[in-house]
Structures are given as C-alpha cells and as structure tokens.
Amino acid sequence: MKEKEISKLYNSITNVDNQFIEEAQTKTKKKNGWLKWAAMAACLCVALVAGVLFKISVPDVIIAPGFLTITVYAASSDEEITMQEGIGLPTDYKWSLAMSSRPGLPLKLSVTEYDDLSFEVSVDGGTLLLWEGNKITYLGSSFNTRNDTTVYWTNLSRTGESDFERYMGTTAYINIIIHEGENIVGYAVVEIYTNDLENEPAQTYSAKLLKSVSFPKANGEYQKITAEYVATEMEQIKSETQAGQR
Known part of the structure; x- marks a missing residue:
C-alpha cells in the first residue's frame, strides 16, 4: 500500500473516531442509559461464553x-x-x-x-x-x-x-x-x-x-x-x- 493511501485511510479512521466522540458528548441521558445497558449486555455475553468454554473443558460426569x-x-x-x-x-x-x-x-x-x-x-x-x-x-x-x-x-x-x-x-x-x-x-x-x-x-x-x-x-x-x-x-x-x- 502506498504512503498516500495509508495516510488517507488513517485520516478517515481518525475523523470517524472524532465524529463519534463529538456525538457521544451531545447525546441525551436516555441515550447514555441505553449505552449502559448495551455495555452490561456485552459483559453478560462474555461471561456466558466463558461459562460455555469452562463447561467444555470439564468432564460432564454423573456421580x-x-x-x-x-x-x-x-x-x-x-x-x-x-x-x-x-x-x-x-x-x-x-x-x-x-x-x-x-x-x-x-x-x-x-x-x-x-x-x-x-x-x-x-x-x-x-x-x-x-x-x-x-x-x-x-x-x-x-x-x-x-x-x-x-x-x-x-x-x-x-x-x-x-x-x-x-x-x-x-x-x-x-x-x-x-x-x-x-x-x-x-x-x-x-x-x-x-x-x-x-x-x-x-x-x-x-x-x-x-x-x-x-x-x-x-x-x-x-x-x-x-x-x-x-x-x-x-x-x-x-x-x-x-x-x-x-
């Protein structure tokens, strides 16, 4: 990839990040609440995945x-x-x-x-x-x-x-x-x-x-x-x- 293309791609990513930051700072409390619930859901998904992996690694034995x-x-x-x-x-x-x-x-x-x-x-x-x-x-x-x-x-x-x-x-x-x-x-x-x-x-x-x-x-x-x-x-x-x- 040429240097100009790399620079263009970097600037595009940087601009998108800045745009998201500005929008996040102007969102309403309702939107902030939704983000909190989304974060909690993401954490729950991670926990569930970890639980599944743990269950797979332990023999399912009935004693x-x-x-x-x-x-x-x-x-x-x-x-x-x-x-x-x-x-x-x-x-x-x-x-x-x-x-x-x-x-x-x-x-x-x-x-x-x-x-x-x-x-x-x-x-x-x-x-x-x-x-x-x-x-x-x-x-x-x-x-x-x-x-x-x-x-x-x-x-x-x-x-x-x-x-x-x-x-x-x-x-x-x-x-x-x-x-x-x-x-x-x-x-x-x-x-x-x-x-x-x-x-x-x-x-x-x-x-x-x-x-x-x-x-x-x-x-x-x-x-x-x-x-x-x-x-x-x-x-x-x-x-x-x-x-x-x-």
Missing part, C-alpha cells in the same frame, strides 16, 4: 454414592464390620504386626450390583498381599483382582527371598478402581494410618474409607470415564486429607 463394600475383620477374631465413609476403625479392628493373628490389615472388596466386575488396586506406602491357606503372596504396587477378594495391607515390603523392609511412614493409601468389562464404574480411596510409629515393631495401624464413588449409566449407557480423570480425583482426595491433617 453417585459408591456401591463398593469393604469388610474389615477384628485383629484376633472372625468378627467383621463394613467400613463407613469418613469413620475410622474401632480399637479391636486395628492391626499390629506384633499383636495380630493375621499377616496384615484385612480388607474384603465386594460389589453385588455387577456381574463382570474386577478391581484395579494400587498402594501408596506399605505392601498389599494375599493370604490363602498358609500361603502368603506379596503383590505389586498395582494389580488386578476379582470380586470378593480379601487383600491385606502390611508395613513390611519384601526386598529379597528372606529380606524385608519396614515402611516407616505414618500414612498410606489404597486406591481402588472398579471395572465392569472395559468400563470404569466406580472408585474408592482408603487411608491406612498410625499414631505410634515409634512403637517399633508393634505399631498399630487403623484404616478409614475416605471416599467411595460410583458412575451410574446415563440414558442406559456407560459413561466415558477415563483412568486419567479417576486418578486426578483420587489425588485430590488424598491432598485434601493431608491438608486437613496439618
């Missing part, structure tokens, strides 16, 4: 109370209770390596509403194991198991054929993701904790169900729940719990 049943057994008997969200275990149900007749704190995972169901279980701190008959199987930090399985949490991690390492943290977490086939239908987070860490090797551990959530079908179809979404939600629960304990 419901969890249907997972976690049964806990007394330290030295077959008495059992069902864990309730946010409530710690009674004294008789707390576990100690030195005092309990079981190799770990027992948690039976079961759901009756679904048929083809499995649990994806992981642990942050300590170790989970299976105890079947006289055989103890130490599990990895993440594993899959079937419905109605009892897992045991222990503060001992196996590091060799006959070598063990004691977990010295005051808090551990068990993460449970519930699958029906390829679909995620719920999750739960269990906290394992102790208040007498220095009482080695007889530390007493308790457990609390922090949160249990289910994802019901929407219009008869499974919701598209991703593993990333569930992992983020579980980490948020643990972070809020830790913040509340400070």
